[in-house]
Amino acid sequence: MRKSPASTAPKPSGLDCRLAVLGTDARLTPHRREVFQVLAESTDHPTAYDVFDRVKGRSPGISLATVYNCLEHLTGHGLIKLVQVERAQARYCANIQEHVHFHCESCGSVSDAHPIKPLDPTHFWNLPAGSTVSHTEVAIHGLCPACATKKSR
């Protein structure tokens, strides 16, 4: 089951401007758009299967394999990020601003934390001599506000 992109694509929203970067070397298909929209509307860092579940409501015929394809495509084009805080399942988020992830060790939720000031890793750690840094990934583990108050009682 497939639709024509021009006729059935959702109305452009503020987020769609980011999709414009796909213009030249990639195609913005309805499925990719739906997957991206679902992620853009989610703050809970859904897994691939979560995304599949949510996209199904809009594109009933979509398959899990296609969701994986779309996620990989969008990740490859820098429109979404892959997050891996726990052992097992990969999670995704559409927040491509500089940020780190806060992981609650009690309920397993993941939320974003935004930078106050930039961090230069070479000021804090002795990196191997001659290495080059492309990016730094930070995951802060602890208790989210809800779990912290629950535990303190």
Next chain:
Amino acid sequence: MRKSPASTAPKPSGLDCRLAVLGTDARLTPHRREVFQVLAESTDHPTAYDVFDRVKGRSPGISLATVYNCLEHLTGHGLIKLVQVERAQARYCANIQEHVHFHCESCGSVSDAHPIKPLDPTHFWNLPAGSTVSHTEVAIHGLCPACATKKSR
């Protein structure tokens, strides 16, 4: 195939002092000792299967399931650390000093980087109000010295 711990355990080494913490609430079985020793002698952050491969030389009868059990046990007691820099496979290291991981995006190797000064995450990121931090995990991605020189030519 199992051995008596007292009779066939390897001679105590400097690292064994760390195993002493297991004393009260956990048993230091030969397998657990072997798994720990293999990790203590490795600087390349082996996967569970790598550990299995290396332990087999010393304990030929050991099973992969036992290696997983031992790794989980040692991780639970804070003797080793679980590292996850890439998508798929978990890696382990016996370095429990404060350190972060440097991941080469070209060859996939993982090495340790030690801190120059402590990092307080609350100075750098706006954490959710009311949350508590237990630890911060940092992974620095880039090119290791060998791959960096290879690429620059």
Next chain:
DNA sequence: ATTAGAACAAGAATGATTCTAATTCAAATG
């Protein structure tokens, strides 16, 4: 209209990890 290339679907395949059930052992007890 034809062709080429990408997107897609379905299900198989892979691969890491966990679970299950049965066995073996160590230490404590009678």
Next chain:
DNA sequence: CATTTGAATTAGAATCATTCTTGTTCTAAT
């Protein structure tokens, strides 16, 4: 010394996320 209890261990099955394969369908260009 025999028994019991509980943990360690094993092999293999099961699970689960992810990737791969194959054939089909669509879009855009020719």
